[in-house]
Amino acid sequence: MFDLFESPLGKGCFGEVWGGVCRLTGRKFAIKKSTKYTPVDSKNFLKEARMFQRIPRSPYILKYFKSWVDSDQVFIQTDLCHMNLSDYSKNGPTEEIEVWWVLKDLLRGLEHLHRANLLHNDIKPENCLLSTGGFWKLADFGCCSVSSEPITAGDEGDGRYIAPEVLATMTPTKASDVFSLGLTVLEITTYLYMVANGAERQAILNGQIPNRFFKSVSLELRGLLGLMKHLDPGARPNCAECLDHPTVKRVRYRFKFSGSVKILVDNASDANDSTKRKLFDGNNNNLKKRMM
Known part of the structure; x- marks a missing residue:
């Protein structure tokens, strides 16, 4: 076969x-x-x-x-996909214009899963795959469960990215998926090494990350990721609310691959024009201001 x-x-x-x-x-x-x-x-x-x-x-x-x-x-x-998010970001912090693209695609995938009343429960860089067509996709559904159903020990996913309330209740929610996605994107943004327990994890959960890890990261991105990993599940935005974020809504370009070369293309109209180099709608000056 x-x-x-x-x-x-x-x-x-x-x-x-x-x-x-x-x-x-x-x-x-x-x-x-x-x-x-x-x-x-x-x-x-x-x-x-x-x-x-x-x-x-x-x-x-x-x-x-x-x-x-x-x-x-x-x-x-x-x-068959091109690579996972861990491999994609292995050379250091990912540029912010690409982080927004990754975040928007994965939010769309997670929203789609939640609409089907399913939870992923194991979102992490290794389970986010980049297709050759330029879409980031959620993968590995071995820990997936029906929404609001309790899970058994061993089905809670990777401890480095799991929401703290899941460890306490063993009942994952849509909010706990949002938390895991927030930590996943935070990792590629800052190049922080995530741990499952100890003082380092507590500092990350409490938002006590030194500013040097956010060099060239906009306040918009830092603020959204902070909300996604909020310790209070009720304070976290859902996927639809994240997708309604003004900067997320402006992302309209994605990378396609020709061999090992990334080509930035318009995901809306004129998708075959590989000379386009703009990731967001609007002018480049506004982009530079947001990125400072």
């Missing part, structure tokens, strides 16, 4: 992700397969496959094709 790449694209606690080429069509896909063979591990993989099937299609959600079991291993076939 598939010819797999020579080495896996990524590895996790319960499985590996391989690139594969369909023998019939020549199209490339990602194939996630379980590496452990216990009934519990197979159940976790099957849960992810079932969640994929419940999520309506969206450009901002990793596209699912099918899943199957072979020789006690579970396989999940999805779109």
Whole structure:
């Protein structure tokens, strides 16, 4: 059915992700397969496959094709993406114009998930993927749950990005997803290393981050991320409110990839004009002022 790449694209606690080429069509896909063979591990993989099937299609959600079991291993076939957010930002803080683009796409994906009454529960840079078409997509739905349902230990996601109230109640909410997305984007903005506990995490949660980490970061972005990771879940904006932020609304360009070269293109009209270099609507002078 598939010819797999020579080495896996990524590895996790319960499985590996391989690139594969369909023998019939020549199209490339990602194939996630379980590496452990216990009934519990197979159940976790099957849960992810079932969640994929419940999520309506969206450009901002990793596209699912099918899943199957072979020789006690579970396989999940999805779109093959360019890279994850962790790899994208590995060379230092991400430029703000790109941070807004990342944030808007992921907010759209999360809003889409929440409209389906589902929670992601494990948003982190490794689970945010960039497609070759230039869309940031939410991926890895192994911890996904129905909204307002309690979860069991082990299903709460990565402790570095989890909202504090989830640790206390084991009941995630849409607000806890917003918190995790806020920390994810804060990480690529500041290049801070997120930790699961201790004084460093407490300082991050309390907003006690030295100004030197926000060099060239606008007050608009810093303020929005601060609200998204607010300790009070009721004080956090929902996805629709974040998307209604004036700067988020102005983002209309995205990057497409030609080999390893990023080309800035208009996501609205004239999308084929690769000479355009403007990320926001409005003039460049206003952009520079917002970025100071």
